[in-house]
Amino acid sequence: MAEDERKIVLDKSNFSEWYNDVVDVAGLSEKRYPIKGMNVWTPYGWKIMQKVDSIIRRECDATGHDEVHFPLLIPKTEFQKEADHIKGFDAEVYWVTHGGLNELDIPLLLRPTSETAMYPIFSLWVRSHKDLPLKTYQIVNTFRYETKMTRSFIRVREIHFFEAHTCHDSFEEAEKQIREDCSIMDKVGSDLCLPYLLVKRPDWDKFAGAVYTIGVDTLMPSKKTLQLGSIHQYKENFSKPYDIKFEGSDGEFHFAHQTTYGMSERLIGAIVGVHGDDKGVIMPPKIAPFQFVIIPILAKNKSEMVLEEARKLRQEMTEMGFRIKLDERDTRPGSKHYDWEIKGVPIRIEIGPRDIEKGTVVFARRDLSTKSFIERSDLKAQAEKALDEIHSELRKRADDIVDNGVKMVDSLDDGTKLLGSGWDGIIKTNWCGEMDCAQAMEKALDKTFLGFPMKDVDSGEEEKHSGNCMNCGRPTDTVVMLSKSY
C-alpha cells in the first residue's frame, strides 16, 4: 500500500503524542468514556490484559499463592485504622455516601488498594503458626481520584491491578517472600520482554504504611522512568492495628509480619512504549492475542481455493497450540498488512495460489520487517522458532534500553555535562545520605531520587560501590539513582 493512503502518521520521536495515537489506532483502549481517566477495555486490549494476568496467575500459583477476591467497598472505620496509610490516600479515594435514596451511616470508599479490606479478615484467618505463611493474591480494579493528567494504562482512575498479600511468622520469612516476589517479577518481565530495575525507594517516597518499598521501574523512550510495580515490607505495621496475630509454637501470641506486591495495567503501557515503533505496537509473542495473522492472497478465479486452504491452515495451527487470526475481510492485502502491523501481530503469514502449489507460506516478521518462505511440512517447528526469535529480539532490545539508559556519574559537573551533551536517562551516583545533598543533586540535574538500586534479583541486597557523594564529595558506598518519572 502506498504511504499516502495511511490514515495517520505515527512518529515515535515525539513520544507523548505517538503514545496517545498508537493506543487509539491499535484499538487498545477506548478513551471516549464520559469520565476522565476511566477508559473502556476494547476486545483487543482486554485480550492482552488477560494474557498478562494469566502469566501472573501462573507464577503466583506455582509459588503457592491462593487467589481470592475481596469486596470493592471498604468502611471508613476500617480504613482509618492505620494512620500513615490514611494520610497517604486521603486525597485520592472515591467516597460512596448514599445507597439508593438513603445516606449511609458509615461512608464507604472504593479500594485504592486492599490492605484495609483484607486485614480485618486476615485477623480471623490467622490463628496459629500452622496457618502461616498465608499467601494470597487478587486481580481486581482499584480506584484513585487522580488530579494529574491521565494517560491510558499509565495514569488512570480505574486501574486494573494485581496485589499479593502475605503473612509470615517472622521478619526473616517475610524477607524471603520479598525475594520470591523479585523472582516472580523477573519471570513476568522476561515473558513480557520488559526491561526493569529493582530500586529501593528513599524513605520519603515509600508506600503509605510500609517499612520499606522496592519499586519496579522501567525506562520509557521519553527517558522517564515508569513504576510498573512495587514490593513492600510492612513488618508489623498493619498487623498491629488490624490485630493479625497467631499462637506461635512457643505458646505465645505474636503479630504477623506482612508483605505486599502490586503490579498494574502499566505493564501494558510499558510494552506499548518500549516496543512500539512508527508502524504501531509490537506484541511480545507470549502475550500477543494473535501470534500469527493469516492473509490470504486472493487471485482471480482462485479465491475460493485460497480461502479454503487458509482456513485449513488456521485449523492446523490452532491445533498446534498457536493463537491465529485469519483475516477474511474483503479488502486489499496491503490494507490488511497495515492494520495488523499497527496492532503488532508478531508474524504475518501470506498464502496465495503459488504458495499452495509449492507447499510453502510466507512469514513476515513484525519486529524486523523480514520475510521468509516456510515449508508447510516443517510448519510447527518453524513457527515455534520464529516466535522464539522474536521473543529474543524483543528481550535484547529491552536489555539495551536499560544498558544504554543508565549512566554512572561521579560529580555534579560530570552529570550536568552529560545531560548537556544530549544524552538523557537514569543517573547513577554516590550519595552521602544528607538531605541537603539530595536536594542539591535533584535541583542541579533536574531529576528526582528514584532510590537505591538492588544488587540483583535474588539477594535482597542494595548495590554498594565505593565513591564520593555527588554533591559534597564525602566518601560513601551508597549508590542512588535519579530520574524523571511518570
Add this chain to the structure above:
Amino acid sequence: MAEDERKIVLDKSNFSEWYNDVVDVAGLSEKRYPIKGMNVWTPYGWKIMQKVDSIIRRECDATGHDEVHFPLLIPKTEFQKEADHIKGFDAEVYWVTHGGLNELDIPLLLRPTSETAMYPIFSLWVRSHKDLPLKTYQIVNTFRYETKMTRSFIRVREIHFFEAHTCHDSFEEAEKQIREDCSIMDKVGSDLCLPYLLVKRPDWDKFAGAVYTIGVDTLMPSKKTLQLGSIHQYKENFSKPYDIKFEGSDGEFHFAHQTTYGMSERLIGAIVGVHGDDKGVIMPPKIAPFQFVIIPILAKNKSEMVLEEARKLRQEMTEMGFRIKLDERDTRPGSKHYDWEIKGVPIRIEIGPRDIEKGTVVFARRDLSTKSFIERSDLKAQAEKALDEIHSELRKRADDIVDNGVKMVDSLDDGTKLLGSGWDGIIKTNWCGEMDCAQAMEKALDKTFLGFPMKDVDSGEEEKHSGNCMNCGRPTDTVVMLSKSY
C-alpha cells in the same frame, strides 16, 4: 470417622439453615466482611466461579461475542437517559459523591448493570450496517443496595455478573440473538448440571426498559424458584435515548435493535442448593476445582513409599488433564474424607500399600457413596468414565427436580387441594389474561406469577395449551406458571 466427631450437623430438610451452614463449612464464601451482603471469595469458592466463567466465555467466544470491560462508575447524567430504567434502579444504586476531599460536580453511581455505561460508547462504535451485529459481553461485579435479607451467592450487594449486550440491524436479527442466548443457557446448564426453565415474565415483572424478558429459573429444594439469569429484548428502547444508529444498506439511518443476557454468581448458589446433601456440597465434574482428591493411606514403615507413589499418581493424572488435589496433611484419612466430602470433590482416590502392590487404586464416588477398585493400567479411561457417570447422575437428578417440581393444574380447587396434600412446587395452569384473575390466583395459591413457559430452547415460542382460565373458566390457550421465588 465416627459420626460424633463431626463438627457440624448438616440437615438439608431444613434447607435455609442447611444452605447457610454448608456455604460456611465447605469454605465457599467468607461472610464475616464488615459490610452486610458483601462477601469475600475464598480460594475454593473463587476457583469454582472461575470455572463457571470459563464455560460462559467458551460459549460466548464460540458464538462470536467479543469480551470487553467497561468502567464501574456511571455519570448520573448518562444513567438518567432512559426513563423506565432509572425508575427500576433508583432505589438500589450506590452513589459516589466525593473524590478525595472534593464534592464531585456530577455524582457517579456504581453500575447495577451496564446498559448506561456501554450505550454512549456503542453510539460511537455503531455507524454502519457493516458494524452489525455488535456482540459483546463482560464479566464484572455489579452493585445493588439490597434492603432484603442477604444470602451468599443468592442475594448479595456486590454481585459477580456476566452480561452480554448486542446490537442488530433488525428486530428479526435481535430475535435470533435471543434464541442463541437460550441455546447458550442450555449448554451452560448442561455443564453445570443445573435444571432450569425458560419463562417469559409477565409485563409487570420485566426488566426496567425491556420490551420483554425471558427469565431463566431453577427450582430450589425449598420449592422456591431462583432466577439464574435473564434475557431481554430491548428493541429500540435504549438505542433511541442513547442515539445508537447506523446507516443501512438503503442509505438511511436506523436505530439499532438491542438485546442483553445476564447471569450471575447465583449459578453457584443453585449448584450448592440443588446438588448438596447432608454430607456437604457436590461439585459437578466440569466445574469442580479438584475432580479427584488423592488420600494416601499411610501404613507403618511404608508412609514414605505410599506418599511417593501418591505424588507420582498426582503427576500422572495432572498430565492426563485432570484437576487433582493430593492431601498430604498429617491427619487421619477419616478426617480427610470428611473434609473433602463437605467440599464436594467428585471422586476420592485412596491409595495404600496393598493397592500399590496390586497396581490398583480405590475410587469413591461422592454422589453415590460407592467404591470400586480401578486398575492403574486403565486409569485414564476409568477416570474419564467415572467423571462422565457422575455428570450424568447429577444431570438426571437435575431433570427429576424439574419433572417432579412442576404440576399442571386445571382449577383453583385442584390447585389448593394439591398444595394441601403436602406437594409443593411450580403450578402450571391456564390464564385468560385478566389482571383480576391473576390476582385471585396468586392469592388463592399463595404464589406469584413466574410467567409464561417457553415451548422449548430453540423456537422462541411460548408454550400453548387449550384449557380454561384457572380463575374464571374462560377458554384460553395461554399457559402460565406460578411459584414462590427468591
